[in-house]
Amino acid sequence: MAGRLAEKVVIITGAGRGIGRAAALLFASEGARLALVDINEESGEAAAEEVRLQGGEAIYVKTDLTHSAHVKKMADTVVEKYGRIDVLYNNAGINHFGKVTDADEAAWDRVMAVNAKSVFLTCKFVIPIMAKQKKGVIINTGSAASLVGLANLSAYTASKGAVLQLTRNMALDYAKDGIRVNAICPGVTATEMTEQVIYDDPDPKAARERFDRVIPRGSMAAPIEIANAALFLASDESSYITGAAIPVDGGYTAE
Numbered sequence: 001m002a003g004r005l006a007e008k009v010v011i012i013t014g015a016g017r018g019i020g021r022a023a024a025l026l027f028a029s030e031g032a033r034l035a036l037v038d039i040n041e042e043s044g045e046a047a048a049e050e051v052r053l054q055g056g057e058a059i060y061v062k063t064d065l066t067h068s069a070h071v072k073k074m075a076d077t078v079v080e081k082y083g084r085i086d087v088l089y090n091n092a093g094i095n096h097f098g099k100v101t102d103a104d105e106a107a108w109d110r111v112m113a114v115n116a117k118s119v120f121l122t123c124k125f126v127i128p129i130m131a132k133q134k135k136g137v138i139i140n141t142g143s144a145a146s147l148v149g150l151a152n153l154s155a156y157t158a159s160k161g162a163v164l165q166l167t168r169n170m171a172l173d174y175a176k177d178g179i180r181v182n183a184i185c186p187g188v189t190a191t192e193m194t195e196q197v198i199y200d201d202p203d204p205k206a207a208r209e210r211f212d213r214v215i216p217r218g219s220m221a222a223p224i225e226i227a228n229a230a231l232f233l234a235s236d237e238s239s240y241i242t243g244a245a246i247p248v249d250g251g252y253t254a255e
């Protein structure tokens with residue numbers, strides 16, 4: 001299929017729903033051959049099926065990204081199926097509220113594992129494949145929380161800060177191998193993750209208005225608005241961009 005990602009083999013993690021699913025549909029429409037990774041089998045399979053129904057190419061690879069053996073198997077599966085890996089979009093993540101004094105140790109470990117260690121693991125197994133090709137693109141998912149502190153989100157903010165610094169480091173370490181590594185830093189985005197936060201608030205209507213009020217644009221991002229930035233970074237149009245953190249946040253971190 002022709003398009004800005006024609007014939008490129010792309011792994012998207014956390015592709016079952018939200019931003020990852022929007023990116024899967026967009027990338028497929030631009031000609032990518034997809035490996036959709038998610039811990040949730042039902043939504044992962046459904047995402048792959050949706051891509052195929054719109055005429056795209058996708059397999060679902062069930063993976064818990066916090067386990068080294070799962071991640072290695074995922075990378076092997078993708079190479080077995082497609083023969084190469086051009087783009088790795090590390091999108092999976094979880095949210096967690098609490099100050100340091102509130103957060104229990106297990107929750108801290110889980111957030112760091114899903115949001116930060118997963119990026120280390122996928123890169124550990126995918127970069128050698130890209131290095132052999134002498135070309136590859138990695139897109140990591142930070143957050144506005146990579147760039148500024150967000151009250152009552154200590155573990156999440158720490159994990160997203162780690163993702164940003166790891167991005168910069170890998171950009172330096174693998175530039176000569178032809179591998180570009182960048183981070184997208186989304187602001188509040190209208191996905192199930194955000195809906196859950198609104199739903200859990202004692203006053204959901206006020207919570208939704210609060211979110212919109214603090215964003216200079218005045219409204220949350222649609223998942224496709226984040227996916228569009230990822231498409232640019234995945235494509236050859238961004239060939240000279242590496243080590244960058246791109247806020248996609250309606251102006252939130254410009255203040």
Ligand SMILES: NC(=O)c1ccc[n+]([C@@H]2O[C@H](COP(=O)([O-])OP(=O)(O)OC[C@H]3O[C@@H](n4cnc5c(N)ncnc54)[C@H](O)[C@@H]3O)[C@@H](O)[C@H]2O)c1
Nearest residue numbers: 014016018019038039064065092093143186188189191193
């Ligand atoms: N939604 C927002 O407002 C927002 C803002 C800034 C950054 N982000 C980041 O963007 C990314 C996507 O967010 P979203 O809102 O689409 O999230 P989401 O919760 O809607 O989707 C996340 C997906 O990741 C999968 N996942 C979770 N743990 C996993 C694991 N261990 N192994 C494999 N898959 C796993 C889930 O099953 C889910 O399908 C996340 O990294 C998030 O931190 C989101």
